[in-house]
Amino acid sequence: MVVYANGNMRFTENQLRKDPVSGKPPRLYVDIQNAVIPQRLCDPITIEDGLLQRARVAQYDNTTVRLVLDIDSMNDHRIFTMENPSRLVIDVIGEQGQYAAAEAGEPVATAAEPLPLAQQFGLGVRRIVLDAGHGGKDPGAIGPNGLKEKDVTLALALRLKPLLEEKGYEVLMTRASDLYIELPERTAFANQNKADLFISIHTNASRSRKVRGVETYFLGVARSREASETAMLENAISQQALSDLEKILLDLTRTSNLKQSSILAESIQDSLYNGLRSSFSDIPNLGVKQAGFYVLIGAQMPAVLIETSFISNPSAEKLLARKDYRDTLASSILEGIVKYVSLLSSAYSGAP
Ligand SMILES: [Zn+2]
Structure with a gap:
């Protein structure tokens, strides 16, 4: 409401x-x-x-x-x-x-039927929501040569979608064109569609043009200045709203999705780093981090935010515009998701 x-x-x-x-x-x-x-x-x-x-x-x-x-x-x-x-x-x-999630008194349809058993145990990832960051009037970060984050994130999501579909997943996108969508609407969309995973794709930015690397986030209280700055950049909200956010975040530790989100983030980060390193030299691995990303709040499924590269770094900006780099990013994220799902399956079936 x-x-x-x-x-x-x-x-x-x-x-x-x-x-x-x-x-x-x-x-x-x-x-x-x-x-x-x-x-x-x-x-x-x-x-x-x-x-x-x-x-x-x-x-x-x-x-x-x-x-x-x-x-x-x-x-x-x-x-x-x-x-x-x-x-x-x-x-x-x-x-x-x-x-x-009822807005202005208009109830949104909710299903009362219980979750399938496989889903209750975290198995059977079937439907994935891809969230291309920013869009429309919100360009996201802009590179020194004018490349816009919103265009890179959409291109990556559109590349990743058919790759996931080939593996048998159903893929929904929060946006498939240059559209502006509010942050809370993105997870609400995933919740209403009962998605099993929520993957938000972004490019990072830093005041220093020298900063480079790839990192993957899940929801939590930022533990470093860099992580909190990245969240601030993505959230585009005021300090007051941020303090409200902190209150909610402190309340989130009981959410079991956080554990799954962290495993998913580790798997994607691992694949991204290895995938990029094998084709492109010298990519810093910034690891998995937690921060208060508004776009991840309220997700009722494992949810991660991927900072694919720093668009603020001139050489990374050039790479982000390249087809082979985008292909590597998409196929590496795919590999991370597939590995996460097989990890889950083996954990619950008792297989090694
Ligand atoms: Zn972003």
Whole structure:
């Protein structure tokens, strides 16, 4: 559920148990401070998607707007603010990671059927979402000779797609052309399509044109200045939003997807480094890192972000424009994914 406002929002949240006396269901309420809402916007919104029954909103006192969600079977939730436009996002998660993302009261279809057994055990990677970073009005990083990150990421995703399809995977793309897509919409797309893996493709940039190398990220709290700078670059959000992000990130350690994401990241990084090293000399291996990438938050499947090379480095920029370099990047990422899947299968079947 997304609440829009025409200013920055501060909020507190609270949960109430089911009230057997009044018959009220369990509720989650959010108080938005220093806010007013016109009466005409206060009609209750019926949701009934299996997670939430309905949403009600009212002016609680002179300076507080209270949003109440009547809960059906919510298991977990996250609330955070975002800017441009200013909004409050409530992510509601049900049993077994069942995911509902309803925007402006329009419920998105969610499936109540349980996950197949193979998927519950992390097997049977079948559907992969490829996310070509940036696009449209957001060019991403731009190289010293004008090569745009958004064009490289799309070219790489379009190359990787048929390679994965040849291996029998179903591939969906968050964008297949020069389109602008908000970061949260990218993982929401993967969740709604029940993807098994989410792969976000980027090129890196540094203030120093000398910096080169390849690295792969999964979600977490950045442990180095470089990692946090890279996340800042990709997130394109303000410091305030970033501190909200940190709060969510600290909460994420219980997500089992993080372990799988780290294994996937290791496998892809390994293949990328070895693939590039064998065809192109002297590629620094920057390894697997964690940072607070907005685009990975909320993914209900293993999710990684690949920084394929530094577009800010003139020689890497030249390479990124070359067909053979792009081919090597795509085939190496493919190899990393395939290795990850076979690793999973052998881990669960007990084979060596
Ligand atoms: Zn990027």
